[in-house]
Amino acid sequence: MQKNTFYSKVIAGTMTWGSWGKGFSKSSMIQLMNHCLEIGVTTFDHADIYGGYTTEEDFGNAYLDSGISRETVQFISKCGIQMDADARKNHVKHYNYNADYIIWSAEQSLKKLKTDYLDLLLLHRPSPLMNPDDIAEAITKLKKQGKIRSFGVSNFSPSQIALVETVMPVEANQIEFSLTHNDVMYDATLDDCFVNKRMAMSYSPLGSYFRTDDEISQRIRKVVKPMQEKYEATEDQLLLAWVMKHPSKIFPVVGTATKSRLSAAIEATKINIQKTDWFILLEAAKGHEVA
Numbered sequence: 082m083q084k085n086t087f088y089s090k091v092i093a094g095t096m097t098w099g100s101w102g103k104g105f106s107k108s109s110m111i112q113l114m115n116h117c118l119e120i121g122v123t124t125f126d127h128a129d130i131y132g133g134y135t136t137e138e139d140f141g142n143a144y145l146d147s148g149i150s151r152e153t154v155q156f157i158s159k160c161g162i163q164m165d166a167d168a169r170k171n172h173v174k175h176y177n178y179n180a181d182y183i184i185w186s187a188e189q190s191l192k193k194l195k196t197d198y199l200d201l202l203l204l205h206r207p208s209p210l211m212n213p214d215d216i217a218e219a220i221t222k223l224k225k226q227g228k229i230r231s232f233g234v235s236n237f238s239p240s241q242i243a244l245v246e247t248v249m250p251v252e253a254n255q256i257e258f259s260l261t262h263n264d265v266m267y268d269a270t271l272d273d274c275f276v277n278k279r280m281a282m283s284y285s286p287l288g289s290y291f292r293t294d295d296e297i298s299q300r301i302r303k304v305v306k307p308m309q310e311k312y313e314a315t316e317d318q319l320l321l322a323w324v325m326k327h328p329s330k331i332f333p334v335v336g337t338a339t340k341s342r343l344s345a346a347i348e349a350t351k352i353n354i355q356k357t358d359w360f361i362l363l364e365a366a367k368g369h370e371v372a
């Protein structure tokens with residue numbers, strides 16, 4: 082199993098780098114990749130579906146021209162979701178975890194990302210029809226061929242991981258976790274990562290704070306403002322520091338494609354929120370006492 086220290090503590094999510102968001106040109110992508118490397122963000126999170134199956138290729142073309150050496154970066158990608166897109170016709174959105182499909186999808190990711198291997202391949206979401214034997218067959222073959230270095234899942238519950246682990250070790254789980262979306266602290270998902278030394282990554286680590294002006298965000302805003310002065314930090318930094326204080330040693334997968342915000346995210350790794358402040362934030366998110 083690969084050591085978690087191999088990945089950068091802050092992982093750059095690429096979901097909005099392409100047509101699902103910023104629509105960056107090749108040169109803008111190269112600039113952003115170089116900025117990431119300069120500040121110490123070396124791990125990039127992908128999925129086959131981003132941009133309707135187009136963003137891996139946009140990123141890969143930029144990566145090829147960037148001259149960045151493969152040893153200095155880590156690529157994560159995901160497979161399994163079959164959605165309807167211009168690049169791929171599906172009459173119903175569904176999952177596919179057949180062995181041949183997993184292998185084909187991983188090979189497509191390699192081709193698009195212009196690389197020989199993925200550092201980590203994740204099954205994107207659990208499927209009611211997934212068969213651990215099929216998964217093990219594909220992952221064993223991909224590992225043996227050197228096409229993937231490690232294997233994990235995303236959005237899996239501990240029992241779904243246990244199902245896969247009847248045949249195959251699961252090295253990582255990427256889940257939604259933030260101050261506003263914190264169920265995984267209570268439903269055993271993060272306990273499972275801690276107990277089994279599974280790498281825990283949180284996607285959407287800022288939750289709904291910047292997306293909606295609902296009561297939850299308003300309550301958090303009230304208590305976060307005075308903390309900004311105390312910690313000399315911005316709101317996004319405090320939200321990330323809150324996530325990283327969890328004992329399961331979470332790697333936040335940040336979605337920002339703004340250079341200054343990526344730099345702020347790296348700086349947030351230095352903030353140690355005091356326990357009482359951590360609970361003040363949780364209480365604000367929940368809207369009631371939490372102890």
Ligand SMILES: NC(=O)c1ccc[n+]([C@@H]2O[C@H](COP(=O)([O-])OP(=O)(O)OC[C@H]3O[C@@H](n4cnc5c(N)ncnc54)[C@H](OP(=O)(O)O)[C@@H]3O)[C@@H](O)[C@H]2O)c1
Pocket residue numbers: 093094095096097126127205235236255256283284285286287288291317334335336337338339342
């Ligand atoms: N495994 C899965 O099922 C799954 C699902 C969803 C996402 N993901 C991964 O997780 C990554 C992150 O997801 P996310 O985009 O939801 O994460 P996020 O980091 O919680 O949100 C980032 C978004 O917030 C915006 N934002 C607004 N104000 C901000 C501020 N002050 N600081 C920072 N960001 C601010 C950013 O805009 P700007 O870009 O304009 O800065 C960006 O659009 C994705 O890229 C993807 O790699 C995985």
